Amino acid sequence: MKKFLLGTTALIGAGMIAGGALAADSQMAGSSPTVSLGGFADFEAGWAGQKSAYETGVFSRAMKFRDYNQVHVNVNGQTDNGIGYGAVLQLEANVTPDDTNYSTGNADKAYIFIESRLGRLEFGSNTDAARTLKVDAATFARASGGIDGDWYHWVNITGVAGTSMFIVRPDLPTAEQLGTTAPNSNKITYYSPRISGFQGGISFTPDQGDIGTATGWTGDMNGNYQNVVNGGLNYTAQIDKVSVAAAATGEWARNELSAVTDELSAYNFGANAGFAGFTVGGSFGEWNHSLQANSGAGNDSYYWDIGGAYETGPYALSVTFMDSRFASNKFTNVSVGTDYKLAPGLTPFVEASFFELKEHDAAGTSKNNGSVVLAGTQLNF
């Protein structure tokens, strides 16, 4: 009987593998496109405490509620010879204009794609390859996203005069400039298939000021970075019970007003490791003189991040830390968050972030520090 079990199991296994291959080949060739509707509806209640000198304008109130919503339309099809194609439209569904991404139109992202076994091409307003391929502490941060989460909406991060710049998210310059046209500017991106754990990607953006339709064009001398190339290489592996991920990303470009603003030159290295529900990792990003005046003065900008997370069943907890310097302005943030998968797509969370922004300009040095506590829920559909 044992011999039969072993023999049958082996033969069944071989039969399944052979049958599986046949099934895949005959399964989806030439299917008509499908159009799916999804999205999310998020709500957050937040309380922020910061230095009184910074509590101006919208920051004069400590406790505020926020909702953020999108409707996603996904088109997917496959040609008779197996070429995949489709489109992604992430439509704004907010009562007021988007506070996270630049959008004076109706969508956050809008792009089409084509893919085959040689890779995937994306065309349109979408995130660049350096951001999608990166690996850092924010990769596994929970709640609203930890050091890459929503805390900053409650904090004055532009200084007393509203003109200072800090690196407040673990990103290269293009992606870090949330709220501008740069992150989702019109671009073409190529991703390779993942081969032996490695996957590469590269994006080209003619003008980081151009986004969406022709009404979003900005011309040639507006101080945007032009002919931007960014991309990276990502590696993932499972070694016994340990999962490993690592990435190297970078971006380069010259400014339209190169005599005024220094060139875009930045790179990042990061790695994560996971075991038995625990994940640890971090990254280092070097900005050089990106986004700074082309005066030759000023410090190089950089950031680094580190963190850990633990997930068990529907519960998850993460602690993430970030430190950065943009020219002479320094920033640190530690964020602790926890979330609970109440139901598929329904994840309430609580998150506390403790930050310090130290700006140094001609007027001297001033500091804003404080904390943000968020409680909310993410609803995905």
Added chain:
Amino acid sequence: MQKIIIFPILATAALVMLTACSSSSVDSKNYPQDPTDVQQARNGSLVANGGMRLFGESDDERYAAGQAIAVNAFLWRASLDTVSFMPIANADPVGGTILTDWYENPETPGERFKINVLILDKKLRSDALKVAIYKQTLDKGKNWRDSKVEPKLARDLEDKILVRARELKIAGQKKTG
């Protein structure tokens, strides 16, 4: 100026190469997304299958299309995949029956088996599948005699078919994003 010209040319060349090479298993989920979208996806979705389908065929409908299958197509295909190492005596996709012929494994001479698979529903559910295994052994007079089969064997085979059917369904869902 050179950079302005070169990249569109390279992109066009990449597009031609991509479309020239077909694939039977393109999968959008193999490609990276914005970390914010990844975080959203990690929390799951109230609606299965990547969102509410507005237009286009469902997974089951598409999979069964052109195959004239009146029972659950994933169970049908998974059953064929699982028992195809044995000779198939009869396979009826309308009635949902797969009957193998007697099969003697060369590694275990003197024993032979026959499997009947019954698919009872159009839905992919565990109680829509029934497997019966028959065993005969060769006696000293070289005659085949019916022998007792442990019920666990049939349950194990049902589990394998259900797992395979689930894999086929998931593979079909991934193709539709």
